[in-house]
Amino acid sequence: MLPAISFCGWFAVQTFIRGSENLEDLTHVTGIISNERIMKHRHESKHRTYYEDVLVISIQGCDDELGFMDHNECYSKLTNLVSTDSELIADVYYDKSRQRIEQNVTLHTFDLKINDERLVRIEDIRKSELTGSLIFSLITILLSWLTYVGAKRIKLKGEI
8 A cells, every 4th residue: 555655645745846836936938939840749658658749839039848738728729829820929937847758848838828818827727736736635645544444453353
């Protein structure tokens, strides 16, 4: 049970950290979207490997490329926006220090506004991450309690 408890506890802490981000803690960039492309992100497990589409945008004045997976709520709206020939100005807050996927693309965008239309809201990310942290914390507590009760029963049976 210790691996399951440790995993859930670790996940609770990680989602809490991500949900506690403030705009002041993030990298802020404003600029014209200079390039967009679709790349394939590889997901690998023991049983299967599959690829997921990621929309990658580049912003003038920013060395990092920002990726948005096709299961994100903003993916279709963002795809429609960048496919137009009009000039798009992005105002983005992202975490520069987090892990990257292939081709050094970051998926850690917390707030995105394009031409005054807000596509990603830090409030929504904060809410979902803190909800996930609460759920994993409760699972950790439940598993710890079940382990304690089970160990206590085994000890009582051993005394009889």
